[in-house]
Amino acid sequence: MTSHSVAPSSADVPQPWTPPAPPADRSQLDSEELYSRDEIEALQYERLRWTLHHAYNNVPAYKELYDSHGVHPRDFKQLSDLELFPTIDKEFLRAAYPFKALAVPMDQIRRIHASSGTTGQPTTVAYTENDIEMWASLVARCMRAAGVKPGYKVHNAYGYGLFTGGLGAHYGAERLGCAVIPMSGGQTEKQVQMITDFEPEVIMCTPTYLLALADGFANAGIDPKDTSLKVAVLGAEPWTDGMRQEIEKLFDLKACDIYGLSELMGPGVAGESVETQDGCHIWEDHFRPEIIDPINENALGDGEHGELVFTTLTREALPIIRFRTHDLTSLEPGTARPGHRRMKRVTGRSDDMIILRGVNIFPTQIEEIALEIDTLSPHFTLEIARPNRMDELTIKIERRETATLQDAEAGGKELQARIKTRVGCSCKLEIVEPHTLARSSGKLRRIYDLRELND
Incomplete structure (x- = not known):
């Protein structure tokens, strides 16, 4: 330069x-x-x-x-x-x-x-x-x-x-x-x-x-x-x-x-x-x-x-x-x-990073993987909780309207497997109905940190 x-x-x-x-x-x-x-x-x-x-x-x-x-x-x-x-x-x-x-x-x-x-x-x-x-x-x-x-x-x-x-x-x-x-x-x-x-x-x-x-x-x-x-x-x-x-x-x-x-x-x-x-x-x-x-x-x-x-x-x-x-x-x-x-x-964002049991996770990583699975929509949230003194990540994600709940659940298992392989962490998954999660015309909130509620 x-x-x-x-x-x-x-x-x-x-x-x-x-x-x-x-x-x-x-x-x-x-x-x-x-x-x-x-x-x-x-x-x-x-x-x-x-x-x-x-x-x-x-x-x-x-x-x-x-x-x-x-x-x-x-x-x-x-x-x-x-x-x-x-x-x-x-x-x-x-x-x-x-x-x-x-x-x-x-x-x-x-x-x-x-x-x-x-x-x-x-x-x-x-x-x-x-x-x-x-x-x-x-x-x-x-x-x-x-x-x-x-x-x-x-x-x-x-x-x-x-x-x-x-x-x-x-x-x-x-x-x-x-x-x-x-x-x-x-x-x-x-x-x-x-x-x-x-x-x-x-x-x-x-x-x-x-x-x-x-x-x-x-x-x-x-x-x-x-x-x-x-x-x-x-x-x-x-x-x-x-x-x-x-x-x-x-x-x-x-x-x-x-x-x-x-x-x-x-x-x-x-x-x-x-x-x-x-x-x-x-x-x-x-x-x-x-x-x-x-x-x-x-x-x-x-x-x-x-x-x-x-x-x-x-x-x-x-x-x-x-x-x-x-x-x-x-x-x-x-x-x-x-x-x-x-x-x-x-x-x-460095201030939007989830550190889950030593693994760094960003919402865009989850989005990228979710979009590879045609039964799951791009609408999801990440919830971090600490129910038993151990951090847990739960992904709530909508099924696509064209997918049955059974197909979406199978896609959810595939999402969990790919996250485990490519990101390096385990997570819980909850399939929700289309249009269940909040939409925003501004900056979308993806992460909900519930750990303080569990302490």
């Missing part, structure tokens, strides 16, 4: 990114999408210099953190020097709640979002006009890469409100030149009606909610293949290639991943190309990714599996430097966009 070692003087700090005007032909790629790897890294070096100074000079929490670690933005002289700076996580942002992490005055802020705060204090994210413009342009990039064309109608079933998904997708679709149907989440019967009546070519939602919509069409007596949908841009939760195949078969469309985090921007940090469908290309003109060992935080190289860490390069309101996402993946060379590295599919 190329390193750029020209040291800046303290006065020679680059200016922040200025968004270009939308192109006249919105189907054309942005010029930065075509940059070579060397051009990307040269741009990252310049923008990282600005970001580090911007955060240090304007956010007291960053100054305090860096001073306590004996590091200063002047120490950044080549790309590898980013590792000198400590990582941050959600606790860093929660401690600054609500607005202490902002690097610009409130009169420059144009939008404020927040996380749900289901696991603790919410985190707030804010945007200047330039930040919103950058966000829209990158979501548009992802959609264009996924096969969305200007003039298409986009059925947006991501949640609107404080969650970044709905408005992020909305602005990106408009930036691309699409007509947006701002449906938001929930109301599955209404969603089915709107898709049937308005005939959109594109749907944006979570992958598990698109499966729930397939059930909704079936309940309405409509084959999902008969809808107008051609492209699905799916994100907000990890999903497997097996689920992609399931969705594409059900709807007769092409399904591509979109990746993002509210703390970084929202959806649009990375997107998958419909031509290759081989992982999301990270838009490295705006984000610098790293992979670290989730235990000791040591840097890992391209191709090595670990925790994804991100630094924003152009955000004005909320610069984010070395943020631990807890998403587990690896970085690979670019394909459809050769200058931008790809992130392989997220296999799970």
